[in-house]
Structure formats: structure tokens, C-alpha cells
Amino acid sequence: MADASTLVPLTVAVPLITAALLAAVSRWIPRRGPDLAALAAAVAVTVMSVALVVATRDTPIVYWFGGWHPVRGVALGIDFVVEPAGASLAALSGVIAVASLVFSWRYFEEVGHLYHTLVLTLLAGMVGFSLSGDLFNIFVWLELMSVAAYALCGYQIHQSGVVQGALTFAVLNTIGTLTLLMGIALVYGRTGALNLAQIGESLHGHPPGGPVIVAFTLITAGLLVKAGAVPFHFWLADAYTVVPAPVGALFAGVMSDLAYHTFARVYWDGFSDALAAHRDAVRDALLVLAVASILVGAVMALLEAELKRQVAFATVANGGLVLAGIALLTPRGLGGATMLVVVDGLLKAALFLLIAAIIQWLDGGDELLLHGRGRRRGGVLPGVLLAACGLGFALVPPFGPFLGTALAVDAAGRPWLTAVAACGAAATGAVFLRAAARIFLGWGPREDPAITREPTESREGEPEFQPNDDWKRVGHRIIMLAPPTVLVIAGYVLSLVPGVADWFTSVAHGITTPHRTAEYVLSGHLPPLPPLPHSHGHYAPGGSAWACAAGSLIGSVLLAAASLWWQRLGRVVRRVLLVPVAALKSVHDGAVGDYTLWFATGVAALGAVWTLTLR
Amino acid sequence: MSVYPYVVAGVLFLAGLYGVVSSRNYIHAAVCLTVMQSGTYVALIALGAVSGGQAPITKGAQPGKPMADPVVQALTLTDVVVSVVALALMLALAQQSRRRGGTLDPDELARVRG
Numbered sequence: 001m002a003d004a005s006t007l008v009p010l011t012v013a014v015p016l017i018t019a020a021l022l023a024a025v026s027r028w029i030p031r032r033g034p035d036l037a038a039l040a041a042a043v044a045v046t047v048m049s050v051a052l053v054v055a056t057r058d059t060p061i062v063y064w065f066g067g068w069h070p071v072r073g074v075a076l077g078i079d080f081v082v083e084p085a086g087a088s089l090a091a092l093s094g095v096i097a098v099a100s101l102v103f104s105w106r107y108f109e110e111v112g113h114l115y116h117t118l119v120l121t122l123l124a125g126m127v128g129f130s131l132s133g134d135l136f137n138i139f140v141w142l143e144l145m146s147v148a149a150y151a152l153c154g155y156q157i158h159q160s161g162v163v164q165g166a167l168t169f170a171v172l173n174t175i176g177t178l179t180l181l182m183g184i185a186l187v188y189g190r191t192g193a194l195n196l197a198q199i200g201e202s203l204h205g206h207p208p209g210g211p212v213i214v215a216f217t218l219i220t221a222g223l224l225v226k227a228g229a230v231p232f233h234f235w236l237a238d239a240y241t242v243v244p245a246p247v248g249a250l251f252a253g254v255m256s257d258l259a260y261h262t263f264a265r266v267y268w269d270g271f272s273d274a275l276a277a278h279r280d281a282v283r284d285a286l287l288v289l290a291v292a293s294i295l296v297g298a299v300m301a302l303l304e305a306e307l308k309r310q311v312a313f314a315t316v317a318n319g320g321l322v323l324a325g326i327a328l329l330t331p332r333g334l335g336g337a338t339m340l341v342v343v344d345g346l347l348k349a350a351l352f353l354l355i356a357a358i359i360q361w362l363d364g365g366d367e368l369l370l371h372g373r374g375r376r377r378g379g380v381l382p383g384v385l386l387a388a389c390g391l392g393f394a395l396v397p398p399f400g401p402f403l404g405t406a407l408a409v410d411a412a413g414r415p416w417l418t419a420v421a422a423c424g425a426a427a428t429g430a431v432f433l434r435a436a437a438r439i440f441l442g443w444g445p446r447e448d449p450a451i452t453r454e455p456t457e458s459r460e461g462e463p464e465f466q467p468n469d470d471w472k473r474v475g476h477r478i479i480m481l482a483p484p485t486v487l488v489i490a491g492y493v494l495s496l497v498p499g500v501a502d503w504f505t506s507v508a509h510g511i512t513t514p515h516r517t518a519e520y521v522l523s524g525h526l527p528p529l530p531p532l533p534h535s536h537g538h539y540a541p542g543g544s545a546w547a548c549a550a551g552s553l554i555g556s557v558l559l560a561a562a563s564l565w566w567q568r569l570g571r572v573v574r575r576v577l578l579v580p581v582a583a584l585k586s587v588h589d590g591a592v593g594d595y596t597l598w599f600a601t602g603v604a605a606l607g608a609v610w611t612l613t614l615r
Numbered sequence: 616m617s618v619y620p621y622v623v624a625g626v627l628f629l630a631g632l633y634g635v636v637s638s639r640n641y642i643h644a645a646v647c648l649t650v651m652q653s654g655t656y657v658a659l660i661a662l663g664a665v666s667g668g669q670a671p672i673t674k675g676a677q678p679g680k681p682m683a684d685p686v687v688q689a690l691t692l693t694d695v696v697v698s699v700v701a702l703a704l705m706l707a708l709a710q711q712s713r714r715r716g717g718t719l720d721p722d723e724l725a726r727v728r729g
Contacts, residue, residue: 060726136690143697157708160716165725167641167708174648174701181655182628188687189662251618365635591719592644610645 002055004055007048008063008080011090012128015041015050019120025039026113038116039101045123046094052087060466060510062133062521073522075195081133081521084507085338089254089261092342093126095490096253096349100246100482103353107246107360107478115155122148122250130258135184135270135522136194138262139177142226146173149255150293152247153239154479155461162461165242167590170585172235175599176221180222186215186269196269199519203274204515211612216271217607220263221599227259229323230292231602233316234588234595237300240312242461245356248308252315253349257322257341264334265327272329279329281613285606286327291420293320298427300588302563303581305368305451307355307435308461312395315427318344321421325408330534332539335508339501342490343400346491347392350484351432358439359462367435368451372442381481386432388488394429394556395549397541400495401425406545407501415544433560444564449574450581451563472615501539506532554566620661640707640719645702652698658693663687686697 018041027032055061060083064070069079097119104111104119132138150173187192190211191202201261203212221232228236236256240248267282297317303311319338321537325337342608359365361382362373373384395402409418419502437443494500504571510517520526541549567574627650631643634647663684669677671685709719 118704136693140693140697143701147697147700147704150701150708154711157711160712160724163708163712164721166704167712167721170701170708171635171648171703173643174705175632175651177649178628178651179656182658185655185658185662185687185690188690194686458670585630593636593638596632600632600636 003560004052005054005061005063007052008082008131009065010047011048012124013604014044015120015124015127019117019124020374021113022118023114026116029428030412031111032457034113034116035101035105038120039098039153040124040227041120042094042097042101044097046091048466049087049091049127050096052082053084056082056084056087059526060517060520062524064577067232072412073201075134075193075198077453078137079133079521080128081517082130082131083517083528085261085511086130086265088338088342088507089130089195089258090127092345093123093130093254093258095325096345096487097123099349099353099487101350102479103249103356103483106476107356108244110463112155115152118148118152118155119247119250122146122152122255126250126258128252128264128383132413133197133269134195135187135199135266138266139147139181139184142180142259142559143177145255146177146226149173149205153243153251154246155244156224156242156463159242159461162242164590165238165461168235168590168595169239171592172232172595172599175596176222176225176232178222179218179225179603183215183218183222186211186218188340195515196523198555200514201518201522202598203271204330205243206274207280208274208614210611212271212274212606213610216275217603217610217615219266221603221606223263223266224289224323225599226256227263227323228256228293228316228319229289230296230316230320231598233293233297234353234598237309237312237588238251238590240315240462241306241309243308243310244461244463246351248311249349249352249355252352254271256319257314257345257359260319260322260326261338261341264337265511267326268511269517270595272512272514275614278614280395283327283329284501284614285609286323287417289606290324290327293317294321294420294424296584297321298424299584301431301586302427303451304596305366305448307358307365307367308352308436308454310367310431311351311355312419312432313440314351315348317424317428318348318393321408321424324412324417324421325404328411329407329512330411331512332411332505332510333340333408333508334512335501335505336404336409336411339407339504340401342405343404343491344393346487346494347389347401349374350385350487350491351389353484353487354389355384356462357484358386360480362439365462367438368446368448370439371446372439374440375442378477379440383436385481385488386436386440389494390429390432390436390560391553392488392491392558393425393432394427395422395425395552397546397549398495399492400473401491401498402410402545402549403495403501404504405543405548406541407505409548410542411546418548419545419551422555425548425552426559429552430559430563433556434563437560437564445567448567450566450578452585472561498537505539617666620657620664622662624654624658626627627651627657638658640723641721642713642719644705644706645709648700648705652694655694659687659691659694 301313616726
């Protein structure tokens with residue numbers, strides 16, 4: 001390889017050009033042509049991103065499009081700043097896109113000629129979003145991936161539930177991106193810069209002032225809409241319920257959590273200096289959102305019977321944990337968060353593909369409907385995979401989600417946060433353990449008044465097919481179950497790589513030293529990395545991490561059992577339990593106006609808190 | 616620099632947001648989003664405006680007169696393109712909603728919930 005920096009533009013150019021070519025010609029070539037071309041492009045993105053992770057292990061790569069290098073410390077062009085964290089998220093997007101495309105190979109009998117174009121556009125958007133070092137460029141990539149995502153979400157457009165979910169998705173996300181754009185406009189007005197490094201340098205050393213605080217609030221809110229943090233999460237569940245499952249793997253696996261990572265980059269590169277005196281205020285507000293996301297997501301996931309909706313709310317809960325890691329504003333917290341994005345992303349993508357296989361095999365995606373239907377030949381592997389995902393979310397040591405969470409809770413050193421993380425992990429784990437027990441073992445009753453049955457038609461968002469027909473063919477089963485199996489194994493094994501926790505911490509340390517990056521971006525000179533504070537050699541999970549894992553593991557098994565058999569409790573207890581359940585559910589009412597009102601309330605509250613505290 | 620353009624931008628943004636909150640019709644909601652977007656155009660253009668300035672076109676420019684900031688104008692153009700795509704998609708979905716569900720009212724269509 002001559003120079004790794006030549007790969008940087010190709011990571012977005014290859015999928016975009018392939019997408020454009022496929023849009024032009026795929027109407028006239030047989031189905032397998034576009035399948036192979038899209039798969040090749042996704043594999044290429046994955047390989048190039050992995051190469052960039054390796055190439056940037058010591059120094060980041062800054063790539064200026066069109067050769068517009070900065071002149072005397074002023075950024076003129078648009079740059080991609082490739083550091084290992086961003087590159088590994090690009091690689092994650094690529095891996096999940098490959099799995100999703102392999103899966104679609106058999107999943108869609110009829111796939112329109114634009115499906116591959118849309119998936120590749122979404123992939124390019126995600127890669128650009130995680131690598132770009134320019135605030136407005138980040139907005140453009142966000143819009144590109146959002147528009148492709150709206151279209152993919154409404155792919156099975158002839159079902160009316162799909163139309164509603166996709167419209168809610170489109171409206172709320174457009175409001176989010178507009179809010180982000182308003183924030184960007186304010187930043188540009190204050191600093192005259194769009195490059196993140198330049199913004200950071202020009203805000204450095206001044207008290208933040210009104211416009212900067214408002215801009216930071218708007219940018220935070222805009223990105224958190226995409227990420228699905230409470231109270232901006234309402235669109236997420238409705239959209240994920242109606243998305244075709246292979247696309248859902250991309251949504252739940254990477255798209256949501258990328259926004260958290262980009263938020264972390266924007267905070268550190270752009271605003272961390274200006275707000276350095278008010279770290280506590282930033283941290284506390286973000287922690288409130290994080291805890292709310294963990295709790296609401298975990299409880300709502302427990303109250304759903306439809307598998308896709310369970311994953312949607314589990315995404316909200318996991319995202320809350322990621323946000324908690326970022327909110328600590330320490331390298332170790334951010335490292336844990338980044339690791340969680342990768343590992344949980346693999347598991348969530350595996351879950352979505354597994355659910356798609358279950359829907360096609362058993363003709364339904366609702367755990368009450370499927371009660372005991374998995375007890376037949378060929379049910380062992382899907383059942384084991386579902387339970388493995390559940391155990392992964394429940395933080396089985398020493399595997400991936402455990403290690404990422406351990407980094408975050410050890411960095412926090414706050415017992416209450418450890419407890420919240422344990423509760424969230426216990427509940428999200430319990431959801432999938434319960435689903436596995438109900439579907440594949442036939443445990444528990446067939447009816448449950450507390451959990452919402454499939455709120456829409458059976459198999460909303462999925463293509464038409466004859467269930468069971470293809471499933472008897474071994475080749476078909478392999479193609480359907482291989483991608484989720486590989487993803488689960490990857491998610492589990494990643495944490496066994498020696499030193500992986502330290503690697504994520506040191507990568508995060510690079511992000512949390514914005515001056516160094518800024519000097520490199522603007523002048524090409526890279527100062528040495530200051531040593532990581534409080535570093536004691538190799539990381540080993542501390543006491544609170546083990547307590548968290550033990551609590552969540554025991555908790556998830558107990559909670560799964562309790563939610564299977566809770567109806568045996570007395571009538572009074574049942575009534576008392578059902579009241580708050582109904583209240584929480586009535587908030588998620590599917591009305592786009594109400595969701596927008598929640599958004600406006602959230603922005604107003606965040607803005608009010610930060611206006612008062614960040615002075 | 617005058618404060619009025621920013622007031623206009625804020626009013627447009629909030630009016631559009633109110634419209635989406637109270638909307639009973641998907642096409643209405645899509646238009647409200649366009650109103651919000653117009654707020655961002657006004658804010659961006661206002662940022663680059665200079666009083667007594669001229670358009671940022673160097674060919675045939677009058678010497679001595681300050682030029683408006685071309686960057687924000689480029690941003691606005693990008694923004695327009697992006698918003699047209701999103702609007703087109705939303706209108707297409709609204710049309711499908713009418714065709715399949717027989718209604719444009721979000722509340723009548725709302726089926727994914729709880």
C-alpha cells in the first residue's frame with residue numbers, strides 16, 4: 001500500500017459510485033448482478049476501513065478534499081479526520097452492511113431495483129458521518145444517510161402501518177437535522193469556521209457566551225434525535241417496527257449509535273475548551289438523559305411482545321449506556337462507550353437478522369403468537385442465538401458488553417450509575433431470554449395483559465413470502481442463519497482480544513485531547529500525546545464492574561422468570577402493576593404531533609438548564 | 616448587524632414547529648417542515664450579509680464595496696437541495712398514506728403504538 005490516505009476518499013466514493021451505477025443499470029441486469037456488486041462494494045468499504053484502523057494506530061490521517069489544505073492555520077477546504085475510533089465505526093458499518101446484504105440475498109424474493117442503491121447510500125452516509133471533520137459536512141452526511149433511511153424504512157410501502165412509521169421517522173428526523181443546522185449556523189456566526197478543529201481553536205480561551213450555549217444545545221438535541229435518547233426517542237420504536245429486518249440490522253446496529261459518537265467528537269473537538277469550566281453542568285445534564293434512556297428503554301422493551309419492537313427499545317436502553325459513558329467526559333468513559341457501540345452493535349444487528357429468519361420460518365414476529373412454535377427440528381440454533389444475545393446484553397463476563405460497561409462504570413465511580421446500568425442490562429437481557437424461553441421452550445402463558453401484542457398487522461414491513469417453504473432447504477437455512485451467527489460470535493470474541501479495553505481507552509484518549517488534533521489538522525504538526533491520567537498499566541475490571549455484572553446476570557434471569565409467570569401473583573398486585581404500565585405505554589401513542597411536542601419540551605428543558613448553568 | 620433577520624428566522628422556525636405539533640394532515644406537516652427550513656435559510660443568509668455590500672461574484676464586481684460571505688450562500692444552496700429531497704420523500708409517503716389507508720390524518724392512521 002503506497003499511502004493509506006488515498007483510501008480515505010474511496011471509503012465513501014466506492015459505495016456512492018456503485019450506488020449510482022446500480023441505479024442506472026440494475027433494471028436491465030438479472031437479480032444476482034446488483035446483489036454481487038453491492039456486496040463487493042460493502043466488502044471493499046469494510047476492508048478499507050479496517051486498513052485505516054491499522055494505518056492510523058499512531059497518527060491520525062487528515063485528508064483534504066480537492067487538495068484544499070489550510071493556509072496559515074485557517075481551514076479552507078473540507079477534511080476527513082480519520083482516527084481509529086471513527087475508522088472502526090466505519091468498519092462496523094461495513095461489516096453489518098455485508099451481513100445485511102448476504103441475508104437479503106434469500107430474504108427478498110422480489111427486491112426493487114433501487115434497494116441496493118439505497119443500502120449503499122446509507123452505508124456511504126454512515127461512513128462519511130463518522131469520519132468527517134467539518135461540521136456542515138457532518139450535517140450533509142447525516143442528511144444523506146437519513147434520506148436513504150426514510151426510503152428504506154418505507155420500503156414495503158403498500159402496508160399502511162409502514163407508511164405511518166416511515167412518516168414519523170422522516171418528520172422527527174428532519175426536525176432534528178434542522179435543529180442541528182440552526183446550531184451550526186449559530187456556531188458559524190460566532191466563529192466564522194465550520195471545521196471542527198478551527199471551531200475549537202477559535203472558541204478557546206473565551207467564556208462561552210449566549211450564542212455558543214444555544215448553539216451547543218441545538219447541536220446536542222439535533223444529534224440526540226438521530227441517536228434516540230429519551231425524550232427524543234419516540235420515532236425510533238415506530239420506525240424500527242416497520243423497517244424490513246435486514247435494513248433494521250443497519251439501523252439498530254450502527255445508525256443510531258453513530259450519532260452518539262459524532263456527538264462526542266463535536267463536543268471534544270469543538271466545544272470542550274469553551275465549556276471547560278462548566279464540565280459538571282454538561283455532565284449532569286447528559287447523565288440525566290442517559291439514565292432516562294436506560295430506564296425507559298429497558299422497561300418499554302420488557303412490555304413489548306413484538307420482537308422488532310423489543311430490539312428497538314433495547315437500542316434506546318443501550319444507547320443510554322453509551323451516552324452515560326460519553327457523559328463522564330473522561331477517556332475511559334468514552335472508551336467504554338465506543339466499545340459498547342461496536343459490541344452491542346454487532347449483537348443488535350445479529351438480533352434483527354435472527355428475527356427476520358424467525359419471521360420467515362415461523363410466520364410471525366410476536367413472542368406471544370409464536371408461543372412454543374420453535375419446538376421443532378431446526379429450532380436449536382435460532383434459540384441458542386437468541387438466548388446468547390440476551391445473555392450478552394445481560395453482561396456475561398468476560399465478553400464484549402461486559403467489558404465496555406465495566407470501563408464506563410469503573411470510570412464513573414458512582415455507585416448509583418452502576419446500579420442503573422445493572423438494572424438496564426438486566427431488563428434488556430431478560431427481554432430476549434424471555435422471548436427465547438417462550439418461543440423455543442414454550443414456557444409461560446400464551447396471554448399476557450401487560451405486554452403489547454403486535455400492534456400492527458402480522459409481519460409489518462416484511463416482504464410477502466410463503467412461510468416454511470424455503471426453510472426446508474439446507475442452503476437457504478445456512479444463508480439465513482450464517483450472518484447472525486457470525487455477528488454474535490464476532491460480538492462475543494472481540495473482547496477476548498488481549499488489550500482491547502486498553503486500546504479503546506487510548507483511542508478515546510486521542511479524541512479527548514482536542515488541541516493536539518487541532519494542531520495536526522490545521523498546521524500538520526502532531527504534538528506528542530500526553531500520558532493518560534490515572535493509568536495503571538493494563539485495565540482489569542474493578543469491583544463495581546463485577547458487582548454490576550453479577551447484579552445484571554442474576555437480575556435478568558429472575559426478571560425473565562418473573563415476567564413469564566407474574567400473572568400468578570394476587571389480583572391486587574396485578575392491578576397495581578398494570579397502572580404505571582398503561583401510563584408509560586400511553587405516552588408512546590404513535591402521534592407525530594405529540595412526539596414533536598416531546599422534542600420541543602426536551603430542547604427547551606436542556607436549553608434552560610444549560611443557559612442557567614453554563615455561565 | 617440588524618437583529619431582525621434572526622427574529623424572522625426564529626419566528627419561522629417556531630411557527631413551523633407549532634404547525635407540525637398541531638398538524639392533522641401529512642401534507643400540512645410537510646409544508647410546516649419547509650417553513651422551519653426557511654427559518655434556517657434566513658438565518659444562514661443573514662449571517663453572511665454585509666450592509667451596503669454586493670453579491671460575492673468577483674467578475675465585474677465594483678471595487679471598494681464589501682462582499683457578502685459566499686460560504687453561507689453555498690450552505691443555503693446545499694440546504695435547499697437536501698430539503699427538496701426530504702420533502703419529496705415525505706410527500707410520496709403522504710400520497711401512499713392516502714392511497715393505502717384512505718386518510719392523510721396522522722391520528723387516523725396511527726397504528727404503531729404502545
